[in-house]
Amino acid sequence: MRKLFIYAALIVVTLFVLGPFIWMLSTSLKPADEVLTATPMLWPHPVEWSNYAAAWRSAPFSRYFLNSLFISGVETAFDLTLGAMAAYAFARLEFAGKRPLFLALLATLMVPGELLLIPNYITVAKLHWMSTYQGIIVPWLVSVFTIFLMRQFFLSMPSEIFEAAELDGLHPVRTLFQIVMPLTKPVWITAGLIKFIGSWNSFLWVVVVSNSQSLDTVPVGLMNFTSDVGTEYNQLMAAATFCMVPLAIVFLIGQRYFIEGITRSGIR
Known part of the structure; x- marks a missing residue:
């Protein structure tokens, strides 16, 4: 039980740390009209891989x-x-x-x-x-x-x-x-x-x-x-x-x- 509690706590901390990175990756693949919506969506629909090329060319x-x-x-x-x-x-x-x-x-x-x-x-x-x-x-x-x-x-x-x-x-x-x-x-x-x-x-x-x-x-x-x-x-x-x-x-x-x-x- 002690190990189970430790691993559960570590998983929660890991998810807390990875959360901003996951949201960053998700936002980077979203169309512009899905970024600031009333109901945030984790997975973009559709996936916009062109955001990376556009970002690289912008500067x-x-x-x-x-x-x-x-x-x-x-x-x-x-x-x-x-x-x-x-x-x-x-x-x-x-x-x-x-x-x-x-x-x-x-x-x-x-x-x-x-x-x-x-x-x-x-x-x-x-x-x-x-x-x-x-x-x-x-x-x-x-x-x-x-x-x-x-x-x-x-x-x-x-x-x-x-x-x-x-x-x-x-x-x-x-x-x-x-x-x-x-x-x-x-x-x-x-x-x-x-x-x-x-x-x-x-x-x-x-x-x-x-x-x-x-x-x-x-x-x-x-x-x-x-x-x-x-x-x-x-x-x-x-x-x-x-x-x-x-x-x-x-x-x-x-x-x-x-x-x-x-x-x-x-x-x-």
């Missing part, structure tokens, strides 16, 4: 996808590299002010991202980086959460590994990338997934910094379906569906490492 989504892939890829690569170096220093190196500095970094996690918009905007404007890739990318090259996640993982590793590397005369940077990195693949993939998904979904900062459609990303491109005269919900849901596919693929590929990285880092 330069190929450009949006390239921008999102480039921005998310660069931010993820720098975040993993710089975050791992900082995490290794906090986990395995001794230096003055180590603990206060780490606590100060953790304190920044409590600062809402919206609060950073104005100082970041002023900095980017004074550097003349408005409507440029560097203006969109540079302020978010390092994540404190990545540093914290990797530090927790590095602390869980046996000290003998680092002592052996030190006896062999390895520099800390070589120890990190040649010895620690191959042994900590789950946390690298976990941090990379979190950063990539967060960067891919970034909307507000791109809208604030960029005034050029050539720099717009996928989330910004979805605004094309909303205008002063209303919103084309069926095409909007179709666009949201194919814009979600890359994230689903990336997560499914790294799902096993993602779960392992979270559990082994001490974050439950």
Whole structure:
């Protein structure tokens, strides 16, 4: 009975989580006159597969996808590299002010991202980086959460590994990338997934910094379906569906490492 109750609860939670996605897929296949009806229908009649083609043609989504892939890829690569170096220093190196500095970094996690918009905007404007890739990318090259996640993982590793590397005369940077990195693949993939998904979904900062459609990303491109005269919900849901596919693929590929990285880092 206990297992039955647990599985029943899990099924209810799963349906609750999948509900918005099911409704999104359903709406993406509906004709325009069936989207906002007095009696909502789950299954469209008839099925309008042409909504996907119309949504793709309504805006330069190929450009949006390239921008999102480039921005998310660069931010993820720098975040993993710089975050791992900082995490290794906090986990395995001794230096003055180590603990206060780490606590100060953790304190920044409590600062809402919206609060950073104005100082970041002023900095980017004074550097003349408005409507440029560097203006969109540079302020978010390092994540404190990545540093914290990797530090927790590095602390869980046996000290003998680092002592052996030190006896062999390895520099800390070589120890990190040649010895620690191959042994900590789950946390690298976990941090990379979190950063990539967060960067891919970034909307507000791109809208604030960029005034050029050539720099717009996928989330910004979805605004094309909303205008002063209303919103084309069926095409909007179709666009949201194919814009979600890359994230689903990336997560499914790294799902096993993602779960392992979270559990082994001490974050439950």
